[in-house]
Amino acid sequence: MLARGSTIGILGGGQLGRMMAMSSAQLGYRTIGFAPEGDNVSGPLNDDFVTAAWDDTDALAAFAARCDVVTWEFENVPVDTARAIPHDKIFPDPHALETAQDRLNEKRFVESLGGRPAAYAKVDSSHDLIAAVDRLGAPGILKTRRDGYDGKGQWRIGSSRDAEGLRLPDAPCIYEGFVEFDAEFSVILVRSREGEIRFWDSTRNVHEGGILAASHYPAGNQITAQTDAARTLARKVADALKYVGVLTLEFFATHEGPIFNEMAPRVHNSGHWTIEGAATSQFENHIRAVAGLPLGDTRTIAPSIEMRNIIGSDIDDAYSFLSGSAYHLHDYGKAEASEGRKMGHVTRLQHNTRG
Template sequence: MSDSGPGHPVRRIGILGGGQLARMMALAGVPLGFHFDILDPAEDACAGAAGRLVRAGFDDADAAAELAGQVDVMTYDFENVPATTAGAAAGRVSFHPCVTALDACQDRLAEKNLLTRLGIPVPPFHAVDGRTDLLEAVDRFGYPCVLKTRRFGYDGKGQAVLRGPEDLEHAWQELGDHPLIAEAFVAFDAECSLIAVRARDGRTGFWPLSHNLHDAGMLVLSEACIAGGDLQAQAEDIGNRLIEHFDYVGVIAVEFFVTDGRLSVNEIAPRVHNSGHWTIDGAVTSQFENHLRAISGLPLGSTALDRPSVMFNWIGAMPDAGELLGLEGLHWHDYGKKARPGRKVGHATLVLPDEQQLGKQAQALAARLGGAWPDRWSRFSTARGRLAGD
């Protein structure tokens, strides 16, 4: 396996996956002098606008290995790349984050078992391999509880909330063909995530916690968190344990439930993450730039908050930029994707000098957008107050 060391500076970076995360990685890397080769089966993969697109299936280990032979280091932009494909690439070139982290985070049951072994708090869970297991889980947790596929679920897909006995059969018909996990329902005060980075030399960085709001399982709002230092310290302790366990290199995201001032882990994403998009415009160094610095052996940049920031996630279709770009502090990100229900097509970040101005401007933006946005901002603001201890 080749490895770019001090005498072999990284110039070409390969990425498995050509979605918006790969696109934003490449956009962050061009000013650093990097060139990108991106493997994706889609002809219109949006990262192709920022690098050379190699069309191949994610299960094509030979194509991944061939690409690995043409670049200096490889990474990926989503965690459902098969471990066999990642392993084929890792056999030829330096590959970060490591395949063991990718593999561990592809199965929710394996992930929860790992977190438990590391002494990291998680909601109670129960493996479901048949109807009997499901009934045992319901008897253990009561209603409501959550049934999820162990693999491939994201953005609310592959899961169902069981609110009563009448939901059991429908959920089983929808999900029962897959290995499953049941989890106790968490009546959380807020949702947060930690974006962390570790360099090849072992140095680490942590951005301020992101406070998040999901709607129908998809992230719609995220901000640089105004929570107290205790939550940040809890999150960084958990992040450090995971980083050390995997001997991790690159960016990792850990999603949390916040309940009575304590954190429990919902899931891990061994990659750059949607809830860290605000770092592009609101942090000294973005998650994307620091991921590239880490995997290529460059020094990390500062993860400090530059100015208060909140991200609006565009799902399904882009709003009219002409109607919104006049708002002070608004930064626009169009992923170049075709509109489609449930698809992440872009985001906007508001960046303003202080929290009070940011809150007023975000409320104004939500009102201008209309639809579900005013209610989303209201719920988000209520959770903000809980995090701030109001």
Template sequence: MILPPGSTIGILGGGQLGRMLAIAAAQLGYRSHIYAPEASGPATEVSAEWTKAGYDDADALARFAQAVGVVTYEFENVPPAALDRLETLVPIRPGKRSLEISRVREREKSLVRDLGGRTAPFRAVQSLDELRDAFAEIGTPSILKTSSLGYDGKGQVRLHDASGLESAWEAVRGAPCVLEGFVSFDAEFSVLLCRAESGETAVWDTPENVHTHGILDTSTVPARAAVLAQAEEAIALARRVADALDHIGLLTCEFFACSDGPVFNEMAPRVHNSGHWTIEGAVTSQFENHIRAVCGLPMGATARTGARIEMHNLIGEDANSWAAILADPTAKLHLYGKHVRPGRKMGHVTRIF
């Protein structure tokens, strides 16, 4: 399927990723129609249309599908029932299977393990008794993570001894979870891969990522030697994952660089915070190539545009430093139009060296 410029792309979710997808789409001559339960969001200011409706509103979903030529999404926690309705009316790219796997931690880890990748030791848990059994097997330190709806460190509780099991279970409110063992690693990195319907893939340089309080702080390319030595193996695994899912569009796989090779952490079937550097730092950004792939267009080159590139997230009050950031003529500032709130991703700044 080729969707020509001038057509309308439907985007589920109206956050900053939807905003940057809509900007990339507009540069290629497409209109964007956002569907989200909220009345506004970062994508509001740059999209042609906005449908405010719940994901359980069958009539609104049908009207949305009729108004667009393809549907994509900016986050993976779209209710499955909404996708079931949409896919009978309009192509969804990436497809529903990518969401079904990536939105549940044990599914994505099991898929990666079946494809020959390594993960941290893990056990699915759905009760306090199962948590006790899993903890006895995996040991300490370990981390309890909700199976779905967790991001930026949310829905996670660290466990250092058995005395914390009951309070941890209460903290996740009895939601289905995964207990994971800790992994000793030298660095964190991600693979950004865009796959076309033909199976062709475009891959960017592997960014090394640093997190603070569970939120991405910086992404840097090129990564250090510890990451570069493992990037090829990680990219090969990401390709196998994309092929297994018949994925169309951007797929992000996050890894730990360990002493004995890469260990898979998690995936996102969408554009990703660790790829924001590609807007100025690559010939074609992750956002543009995602739009190209879901519309059936040829993908663009991914070579980086500088010797070294660093993307830094602006969290909460960091966004109020915009004047100081703009005083640096080499800084490329992106603000998402949000109200400042502690711990909230307000924007990012990219520097090319």
């Protein structure tokens, strides 16, 4: 267990790191961030921030020496960067990053544990793509195997003609067959150093343009009926990775049961509602886990919750939400409100049926 006043290092400088730093301070810990030059909005919330390239081994070594434990706040931290931190200091194990960063390996890993992803095929050439569309059908989605989030690095394939005319990106790809689903949901868990696992309630997630727009609780009967099966897989994934911290798996709710979409080895946008809506937030429990503290209660504390992302220039009007007493605004402090960029979120808790 980390002593009071210990230092937690956070790889990454985005809003997730910002909220981790807040929870760390609440628990009496210092934080140091590490990320390349950029709009590192977590910087002002950390006690210190190191701006250096991911492959700057000297800077990483100096950073690690100042930290008692290290974690990360987004899944595109290079695996080599995470592995440069002494193994007994970094949580989760970098193998979780390595697994999640390649969509093909991720799906094969989940299948090995009994999970069901969407039908998929490896694509390294135009011939591969045409063959994949012929075998799996269209519509479907072509994705780069690495990088890409919030709809980036993805192309919808509506027909074999689309496949024939598409210029492939200069990167390994994967083609996923279309899944007929009724809803999307996520399973968010926290696993301690000792292997204890706790789950938050699942929300119904609504995406617009490939970006999470809103999460709703209760999630609805169909999702609730499939949550146990999804949790069983999530537990297997967490145990197989010997995971420590918060882990998220996203699913499609279908008439055949839950279909695995992807996993995120980190705190997750669809869990932001837990800050106000759960007894212990995903951010506090992540810090508790990596610090070796007892896990907090994950129960939901309101009968109805909505979390909505604030995208791009919508942040200019976000403070209008505060005229409603049930709303909680989180402004991430980002300077540039570009199209499609998550600038903040707002959570609404309804504590009674009258509103």
